[in-house]
Amino acid sequence: DQQVKQNSPSLSVQEGRISILNCDYTNSMFDYFLWYKKYPAEGPTFLISISSIKDKNEDGRFTVFLNKSAKHLSLHIVPSQPGDSAVYFCAASARNSGYALNFGKGTSLLVTP
Amino acid sequence: EAGVAQSPRYKIIEKRQSVAFWCNPISGHATLYWYQQILGQGPKLLIQFQNNGVVDDSQLPKDRFSAERLKGVDSTLKIQPAKLEDSAVYLCASSLEVGELFFGEGSRLTVL
Numbered sequence: 001d002q003q004v005k006q007n008s009p010s011l012s013v014q015e016g017r018i019s020i021l022n023c024d025y026t027n028s029m030f031d032y033f034l035w036y037k038k039y040p041a042e043g044p045t046f047l048i049s050i051s052s053i054k055d056k057n058e059d060g061r062f063t064v065f066l067n068k069s070a071k072h073l074s075l076h077i078v079p080s081q082p083g084d085s086a087v088y089f090c091a092a093s094a095r096n097s098g099y100a101l102n103f104g105k106g107t108s109l110l111v112t113p
Numbered sequence: 114e115a116g117v118a119q120s121p122r123y124k125i126i127e128k129r130q131s132v133a134f135w136c137n138p139i140s141g142h143a144t145l146y147w148y149q150q151i152l153g154q155g156p157k158l159l160i161q162f163q164n165n166g167v168v169d170d171s172q173l174p175k176d177r178f179s180a181e182r183l184k185g186v187d188s189t190l191k192i193q194p195a196k197l198e199d200s201a202v203y204l205c206a207s208s209l210e211v212g213e214l215f216f217g218e219g220s221r222l223t224v225l
Contacts, residue, residue: 004155006155034213036216036219038207042218042219043117043204043206043216043217043218043219044204044216046158046213046214047193049213067121070145089156097169098144098161098163098168098169099160099208100146100161100168100169101146101156101158101214102158103148103155104155105153105154105155105159106155108164
């Protein structure tokens with residue numbers, strides 16, 4: 001059963017515009033959320049995270065928003081750059097499961113010049 | 114700081130053969146994870162170690178998969194016998210603190 005869902009397999013955005021990637025989760029025990037970025041033939045690399053006690057975390061061009069009541073989080077990239085083209089995975093973890101990450105299926109972002 | 118090392122990067126075997134993957138985590142990272150990523154899917158946890166003890170192996174197909182982490186450092190993941198559906202990238206990750214995992218480049222397995 002998929003506890004973390006990314007319903008958009010792909011997204012195409014023009015350079016300079018905002019990219020918004022969405023993620024939904026079903027397990028109310030999740031208390032820590034992360035976004036990972038993955039290039040072909042490489043392992044996922046950590047991008048940004050947010051604890052359930054917050055509703056927003058910002059790091060440069062990347063901002064993650066968490067809506068606990070809706071069990072929804074989103075990643076905003078602004079401005080988008082061609083180098084941001086990659087697969088983005090949403091992940092969630094819970095204290096009672098040893099903080100192992102549960103991943104969504106990923107969204108492939110293409111930023112066009 | 115050296116990252117998570119995995120080998121081999123690529124492996125092709127026939128079904129019913131066996132294969133082993135090796136992982137060396139980042140120095141000092143007590144927690145080590147093996148994930149399986151099938152094409153088009155997100156990584157799925159197979160097993161989590163804390164030092165050399167197993168924390169979670171509930172999704173490890175124990176009839177054919179085994180993993181060990183001797184001395185709380187390196188780890189090996191073995192598949193015997195392999196099935197066609199085991200074709201995937203096997204990712205090793207380690208962590209020092211809660212939440213952020215550092216991944217290796219993965220070992221891509223093709224079962225023919």
